Amino acid sequence: MSKNGRGKLLNLIRNEYRDAVDQRNLLIIPTVEIFRKSGSHTLVIENVPEMENTLIPDPSVQWEFISIIDYIKKTIGLSFSSP
Secondary structure, X not given: OOOOOHHHHHHHHHOOOOOOOOHHHHHHHHXXXXXXXHOOOOOXXXXXXXXXXXXXXXXXXXXXXXXXXXXXXXXXXXXXXXO
């Protein structure tokens, strides 16, 4: 989600040297699932500004994308809060 090297990354994607979906961003999916199954009441994740702009494939809707923040809200529910 870093802004560093964004231009280089976009060129690699355009030239098909890199996948448009960065697999590292998908780590939020198992993180949220583990949290939900654990029965815990608090999940602390660093809220970096690019989370709102980073899209991941929505696991519940094939061929649709969702921002990481919206995915967390949708999966965890109304208990999600952001400073």
